[in-house]
Amino acid sequence: MKDIIDLLGRILLSFIFLYEAYDSIFYFKDTKAAMTAFGIDAHQNVLLYGAIFLLVVGGALVLLGYRSGLGAFLLTVYWIPVTFIVHDYWNYPPEEQRIQAILFTKNLAILGGLLIAWANGSGKYSVKRLFATTKVPQRRR
Numbered sequence: 024m025k026d027i028i029d030l031l032g033r034i035l036l037s038f039i040f041l042y043e044a045y046d047s048i049f050y051f052k053d054t055k056a057a058m059t060a061f062g063i064d065a066h067q068n069v070l071l072y073g074a075i076f077l078l079v080v081g082g083a084l085v086l087l088g089y090r091s092g093l094g095a096f097l098l099t100v101y102w103i104p105v106t107f108i109v110h111d112y113w114n115y116p117p118e119e120q121r122i123q124a125i126l127f128t129k130n131l132a133i134l135g136g137l138l139i140a141w142a143n144g145s146g147k148y149s150v151k152r153l154f155a156t157t158k159v160p161q162r163r164r
Contacts, residue, residue, distance in 0.1 A: 026146050026147035044082060092142075100139070
């Protein structure tokens with residue numbers, strides 16, 4: 024049962040990052056406009072392409088369970104600055120602070136999930152385990 028829960032957790036955890044990558048790609052101009060609204064004006068293309076890379080590669084690694092620790096690290100590198108830039112509830116007007124504080128703590132909880140995935144690895148149902156347990160037939164001469 025633990026292995027199935029590990030798999031389900033990896034699927035759910037990676038979904039938010041893969042969806043955010045999809046959203047950033049298909050709404051590229053809107054994402055750049057949002058970056059400008061948050062005060063990120065310099066090197067927007069480099070930062071956005073870098074973010075998409077971290078989201079796709081990190082999300083895929085966590086989902087597949089191949090080098091899931093590396094994937095969790097890549098997603099953490101993306102997630103921490105985004106959380107403190109986008110959901111800095113202490114800088115919002117009082118009427119928006121509550122919802123931004125909730126979103127900030129949600130992101131911290133997701134960060135906790137990434138740290139758990141980083142520390143515990145991928146579990147039984149993963150591509151890594153599939154590669155490790157697959158026997159390649161020997162060629163006869």
